[in-house]
Amino acid sequence: MATLTRGGETAMIGREPGFFDALMARFGRVILIGLPLAFLVIWTMVPLIWALLASFKEPLEIYESRSFWPRNPSLDAYWTVLGMDGFGKWMFNSILVTVVATIVPLILSIIAAYAFARYLFPFRHVLLLLYLVPRIIPRVSLIVPLNDLMTDLGLINTYWVLYITYIASAVPLATWILVGFFKAVPREIEESATIDGANMWNRLRYVILPIAWPGVVTAAVLCIREGWNEFAFVLALVTETGMRTLPYALYMLKDSMGVQDYAVYNAFTILTVLPLLVVYLLLERRVVDSIVSGAVK
Amino acid sequence: MAEGYVEYSGLKKNFGAVPILHGIDLKIDEGAFVVLVGPSGCGKSTLLRMTAGLESVTDGDIKIAGRLVNRVHASNRGIAMVFQSYALYPHMSVDENLAFSLKMRKTPLERIAEAIKGAAGILKLSPLLDRLPAQLSGGQRQRVAMGRALVREPAVFLFDEPLSNLDAKLRVEMRAEIKALHQRLATTTIYVTHDQIEAMTMADTVVVMHDGRIEQVGDPLAIYDRPENLFVADFLGSPAMNLLDGKVVATDYPDQPRAVEVAPGVLLPIPGGAAAEPGQSVVYGVRPEHVALVGEDAGEPVTMTLVEPAGWETHLHADLAGLSLRILSVERVGAKPGDRAGILIDPERVHLFDRATGRRL
Amino acid sequence: MSTTAVRTGTPPTARERLGDFGWGTVPYLMVIPGLAFVLGVLGYAVAGGFWLSLHETDMFLMKTYVGLQNYIAVFNDPRFQASLVRTIVFVIASIALGIAMSMMFALTLYHVGFGKRFFRGMSLVPYFVSGIAAAVMFRFVFTTSGGFVNYVLQQLGLHTPSWLGDPYLAFMVSVLANCWFMVPFATLILLGGLQTVDKEIYDAATIDGAGPVQTFFKITLPMIKPMMGVSLIWVSYISFSTFDIILALTAGGPQRATEVVSMYMYQLAFLQLDFGQGAVLMVVLLLFNTVLSLFYIYFFVLADKRTEKGN
Structure with a gap:
């Protein structure tokens, strides 16, 4: 048996790899990579594309489900959504809350992450842990006590309640990302800046932040994502129609619309998803690199 | 400025x-x-x-x-x-x-x-x-x-x-x-x-x-x-100084009244002015470039163990009565491992250190 | 000290002082503002949840201490028991499917020869779609008339089931929707792991006679163990606390087939206004998730240490 195998191998080595072998290797590779890749693309994009196509269709056409492409593409559904009572307010709410819940956590996190990355102070591990443990607490589980607390404080149906809760959930995320990026800036560079006469603020402004900029961008995009997509908190803490954010409004849409107008429904969905996707696509490179490099966990 | x-x-x-x-x-x-x-x-x-x-x-x-x-x-x-x-x-x-x-x-x-x-x-x-x-x-x-x-x-x-x-x-x-x-x-x-x-x-x-x-x-x-001291002697110089443990002994030679015995019967010369008394435990130091290679019948006999030609100089490792010795020669030495040779050491180039304190004597 | 300072004539001013790298109170002042938010809101919420779970809230929002009564009531509640079992099945199914898909996608993205950046960027898109929007889209992909899946089945001349009307199928669809949302992030984490493995190790394995399958199980998997741990934490965390996806996809139905713990918690606290029992479910969710995360951290921190020693 052993000799047989050895003989076979010798034969393989001795033979010139011909055109047929190359073709088979190529074909095998196409199958092995191509099939999962096609699955990945279809799996990822179908829900989005199906919703996008439906938003251009007529309600009846959707219901009949005869064709993939819209027969008479129209933007009517979008005009309906944009003309909807409250849509502008919801969009405004989403943008406002997201902006606040991005800028404030970023500032707080940059300062805290700098301390964690550079200072050797007693209890820093404990404090960092206090920052990070909330990352493993399921946020939805907090809506019951939060609702109770915010009712007592009379903050239900205010922007403040959204700011506070969104910021609290974004700070641990941003701090975690930034500590990693700040630590990656070589200490010698900062020492050099110290000798060059830069105080802490100047070191942050001119040295640390520019070098760790991909991390700041990543943290910002992920804060925007949290703020834009947050649902559990707004569901628990807001009851007024005018205080809703887009995800909440989307959720309530099926109740508020008498007839199931799928085109409008899908157009609404696309409009809530699109702004964040644009932000992501603009900064995709940094975000993907950060996640792949293990800086976001 | x-x-x-x-x-x-x-x-x-x-x-x-x-x-x-x-x-x-x-x-x-x-x-x-x-x-x-x-x-x-x-x-x-x-x-x-x-x-x-x-x-x-x-x-x-x-x-x-x-x-x-x-x-x-x-x-x-x-x-x-x-x-x-x-x-x-x-x-x-x-x-x-x-x-x-x-x-x-x-x-x-x-x-x-x-x-x-x-x-x-x-x-x-x-x-x-x-x-x-x-x-x-x-x-x-x-x-x-x-x-x-x-x-x-x-x-x-x-x-x-x-x-x-x-x-x-x-x-x-x-x-x-x-x-x-x-x-x-x-x-x-x-x-x-x-x-x-x-x-x-x-x-x-x-x-x-x-x-x-x-x-x-x-x-x-x-x-x-x-x-x-011993640390500086060992640290500076490449290849490093040979440092051999030994004992100061009196000899019969009038021009070399004292020497260091680094192995039974192997006596190495020391500078005339060295403040070393017979019986004292010392470390005998000599830089590889201060060990001269001579014929087998002259000087202390050694056996080559490793030869590293570096072009402009040759690093040799030799066995001296069981002790390993580094020799640096600026000539192209045609020696091979196993060859026998003799070495000579200029006593004025020798460094003596007290074994207990590591200080130069 | 003072004499020398006098001698030099220029005692250091406060500005000249060292201390930028010293200890002092500065780092604490930098860390506290963020911590105030985190502990003030999230920490309070956790503590408040435990407190609530020991109290009965009446219709005038007056609270009375009732000890473990809420816990006893919840654990004897068959609807809770069913939701807990359902959650565990949901989590296990999501982890199995999610990790398998993530691994497959990560390997694909690692080996793909063209458009690497494009496919990677595209693969992360679902991560940026809100749970509600993802659920609405999935509902629309699986809806009986007008859904994509039934459209395809219809074109192929096959039977078109009522995906969201059937309890088993609806449960399956909710697992799929959950995976759609959480797989992309896990994929990129695993891809990062694959990229850290030195290519020379694969060459060495090939020379040692290992085939592709052996290489994957004997070399790749052990070497990306830490990233595996991170993906597992992420996948379990998302699955355990899944809420918006199920709420908007099936709202727990049909026939409570998708009513997981978080759904039942929402039901209890916000629709039946039983804050005490709702808080008990919060405690359950919290404990399950913490224990699971700690297990993974233990698992992959250990793996981490071993690799460090190896280096």
Whole structure:
């Protein structure tokens, strides 16, 4: 048996790899990579594309489900959504809350992450842990006590309640990302800046932040994502129609619309998803690199 | 500009409970090129970083240009430092790197431009000013790091192993360049390295450090020729000095009344003036280049064990009555392992150390 | 000290002082503002949840201490028991499917020869779609008339089931929707792991005679163990706390087939206004998730340490 195998191998080595072998290797590779890749693309994009196509269709056409492409593409559904009572307010709410819940956590996190990355102070591990443990607490589980607390404080149906809760959930995320990026800036560079006469603020402004900029961008995009997509908190803490954010409004849409107008429904969905996707696509490179490099966990 | 000298008195440093420096006393003359050399962990980098103001002082004083700087911020000590990794700001172009410290000091823009022009001229950086550090070669980065130190017109230059990231050829070039720069500017320079060749070739004064203490201070060749203790003898020189344990014995030869017995029956000569009494336990030191190879029947018989021809010199390992001996010959020795030969040692080139204290006798 | 300072004539000013790298109170002042938010809101919420779970809230929002009564009531509640079992099945199914898909996608993205950046960027898109929007889209992909899946089945002349009307199928669809949302992030984490493995190790394995399958199980998997741990934490965390996806996809139905613990918690607290029992479910969710995360951290921290020693 052993000799047989050895003989076979010798034969393989001795033979010139011909055109047929190359073709088979190529074909095998196409199958092995191509099939999962096609699955990945279809799996990822179908829900989005199906919703996008439906938003251009007529309600009846959707219901009949005869064709993939819209027969008479129209933007009517979008005009309906944009003309909807409250849509502008919801969009405004989403943008406002997201902006606040991005800028404030970023500032707080940059300062805290700098301390964690550079200072050797007693209890820093404990404090960092206090920052990070909330990352493993399921946020939805907090809506019951939060609702109770915010009712007592009379903050239900205010922007403040959204700011506070969104910021609290974004700070641990941003701090975690930034500590990693700040630590990656070589200490010698900062020492050099110290000798060059830069105080802490100047070191942050001119040295640390520019070098760790991909991390700041990543943290910002992920804060925007949290703020834009947050649902559990707004569901628990807001009851007024005018205080809703887009995800909440989307959720309530099926109740508020008498007839199931799928085109409008899908157009609404696309409009809530699109702004964040644009932000992501603009900064995709940094975000993907950060996640792949293990800086976001 | 060059008015400073550096003085350490009773300088101590602990990291937590671990003592790193045990009390350093050293005076550095104005304009000197001082090299701190020692194995890693000896405290030389800590001493440099304390001078720079990057580490706090546990006890003792540091003075620069007559001013006590123990609690003076790094940027106000009149020093400039070149780091091992160069620590260039990766997001700034070369001229921005050079300008940074002056900008932090709110220097007028025309003064900055002047300083950059001057430094770039000296270091041949003028064509590279727009580039980012990532677009530079190792040697160019090294020059930018030096330029960044230069524009500040410091009283003291500090170098922390600046050449260890360069390849061998470039290291030799930059060594000469740094030395030439010092000759031109005559700024007091403290240079840390673990590389003894750098120490020997660059320094006016070498400071050999070990375990947080200064072992010996002096002119490089003087230290090489007269190491004060076993550590310095062993540390300086490549290949390293042969150090053989032995006992001083009296002999019958009138011109050599005493010798050292390093193995039963093997007597090696010692200098006439050595303060060694018969019966004393000593370490017998002789540099490989001071062991002369002669014919098999002359001198002490040895057997070759390894021959390493290096082109311009030959490193030989020989067996002397069971002891391993390094020999350096500037001739092309045609010996092969197993060959027998004889060695002669010039007694005036021998170093004797007390085995118990490690001190030179 | 003072004499030397006098001698030099220039005592260091406050600005000149060292201390930027010293200890002092500065780092605490930098860390506290963020911590105030985190502990003030999230910490309070956790503590408040425990407190609530020991109290009965009446219709005037007056609270009375009732000890473990809420816990006893919840644990004897068959609807809770069913939701707990359902959650565990949901989590296990999501982890199995999610990790398998993530691994497959990560390997694909690692080996794909063209458009690497494009496919990677595209693969992360679902991560940026809100749970509600993802659920609405999935509902629309699986809806009986007008859904994509039934459209395809219809074109192929196959039977078109009522995906969201059938309890088993609806449960399956909710697992799929959950995976759609959470797989992309896990994929990129695993891809990062694959990229850290030195290519020379694969060459060495090939020379040593290992085939592709052996290489994957004997070399790749052990070497990306830490990233595996991170993906597992992420996948379990998302699955355990899944809420918006199920709420908007099936709202727990049909016939409570998808009523997981978080759904039942919402039901209890916000629709039946039983805050005490709702808080008990919060405690359950919290404990399950914490224990699971700690297990993974233990698992992959250990793996981490071993690799460090190896280096």
